[in-house]
Amino acid sequence: MRRDLAQLVCAVAGVTLGVLVPRLSLGPQVDAGPVVTLLFTLGFGVISLVSIIYSMLFLVIQFSATTFTPRLGLFRDDPIVWRTFAFTVGVFVFCITSGLAVGARRATVSTLVPGAAMVLTLVALALMRSLQTGAFRSIQLGHSLTAIAARAHRLFDDLYVRPYAPGTSPDPDPGPDPAAGTTTVLWSGPAVVIQQIDVRTLVGAARERDCSIAFLLPPGTTVSRGMTLAEVTGGDVPEAVLRGALETGVERTFDQDPDLPFRLLADIALRALSPAVNDPATAVESLDRIEDLLNRLVGRELSIGHFTDGSGRLRVTVPVPDWERYLRTAVDDVLYAATGSPMALRRMHDLLAGLAERAPESRRGPVRDRLRWVDRAGRERYPLAWPGGASPGGASRAPRRA
Incomplete structure (x- = not known):
């Protein structure tokens, strides 16, 4: 959603600036004809960078899939990729819109218009340079391993905040009595990967119905039609409520998947x-x-x-x-x-x-x-290369094989 919103915002900003900036009369004035030519040239030149962006995407994704692992999508998901694409689209829209506005109504135009176009183009080139550098780093082993470890560190720090101390964690209130009955909720949709679970929403739904929800599948698991998604004790929670609290996709993500x-x-x-x-x-x-x-x-x-409500009663469990x-x-x-x-x-x-x-x-x-x-x-x-694998006289202490 952020990717799509960024492109929309940049495009709308490009149209707005393209209409408003030519109307300004600040600074020296120049003939509109050369400015229109410059704007169209910059606009179509900048939009050609999109093909370079996609070329680098295909190169890095193919290289990572064949050299490292097909599940590694760090560069593809890097914000610099879609931000550069969105900004490039915005610059293109600005140049074309302002070129049409200048050519249709004015004989002269402020130097602010070509100046703004040049500045935006330079920013787009700077983003392109950052994207290129990121692409080169993403095909290097050390950078890829470091990027995986860095994301894992952030994830572990968010999830595991307490030190390990066996026997010191108090058990929560078990919640509804299992004798009240347990309902099994099956997955009825297509096969997808569970990426995130909105625990806050589930705790609220369980508290409202005075029940407990026990998920049987953790984030990162592929769930297919007919599989048991969760068990509800002490009440009834529709599958639609459970599915509404899940974010699913076609592959695993780092968000709630520490494995x-x-x-x-x-x-x-x-x-x-x-x-x-x-x-x-x-x-x-x-x-x-x-x-x-x-x-x-x-x-x-x-x-x-284990997740409890405000009163300390167990409401949601996730493996x-x-x-x-x-x-x-x-x-x-x-x-x-x-x-x-x-x-x-x-x-x-x-x-x-x-x-x-x-x-x-x-x-x-x-x-x-x-x-x-x-x-x-x-x-x-490897008796000769292994510590303690051979005797001082050279004879191996490892048992001989037939």
């Missing part, structure tokens, strides 16, 4: 470790960012899916990833793929070893399980 950054980084690492690419150094860089994000979450309270889920998404797939590369497997070992040291005791079990698996795989596959 997405790990999915993107793991996809980049998996593609780099595939036999067709065989680029373990890229996988190691992805693991660096994965370790950073896991360290950011290991000490935070992840159980944030959210737990520590085990984050490890599965971030580590497991890459862990098995990394067995074909000693560089990637050693980096995975260091990641898990450091995470096991920093994690609270209640969260160390899953990390240690994976660390033991990696250590065993490293000793068996």
Whole structure:
């Protein structure tokens, strides 16, 4: 909506200025004929920048999809793209409108008109330069990984505000008695991805009907016709109300999907470790960012899916990833793929070893399980390159295979 509104605002502003500015009599006056020619030239010259914008979009999207992951749309969603497009449209509309206004009614015109057109054109070129720089950065691995991590940091800081302290979080009032009956709400629309859930609206609807709503699908999940969307206890909430509180689309977004950054980084690492690419150094860089994000979450309270009303009664629950889920998404797939590369497997070992040291005791079990698996795989596959994999005399301590 912001993209469409920006284009509309710039177009309306271009028409308004194109009609009003030629009527001003400020400053020196010049012949209208050359000014009209200049305005039309600038207008059609600026609008040609739109083709360059789309060319860069296609280039970056195709490169990112084939080199990194098809789910990476950072440059496509960057505000500089649609803001540059909207401003370029506004400059085009201004130049054409003011050219028609000057040519139709005036023999002379203020130098303010060509001056304004030149200034707007220079601003459009500056935006174009920023867009070009952003496009070049978006096809670089380091910038893409940093952009994913930066968005993940903002998302984690918004969602997980409390430190992890087992047993200190008070349980909310459970809300309506389950004996009052539970109604299952099925999804009746086409297959879509749940991008955001408007919890505030749902809490108000549940409080109004004195019931509780338990979503069974978290943001980032694809829901198709006939799937169970939620269970309502103690009352009845129509599917239309639940669907009205959802923002859906065709792909996952960063808004309420904290599992997405790990999915993107793991996809980049998996593609780099595939036999067709065989680029373990890229996988190691992805693991660096994965370790950073896991360290950011290991000490935070992840159980944030319970929402109460003003009286403290539980009204809405939303499934959210737990520590085990984050490890599965971030580590497991890459862990098995990394067995074909000693560089990637050693980096995975260091990641898990450091995470096991920093994690609270209640969260160390899953990390240690994976660390033991990696250590065993490293000793068996790379006894000479793995720490402790060979004896001082050179004989491998790993068991021999037939």
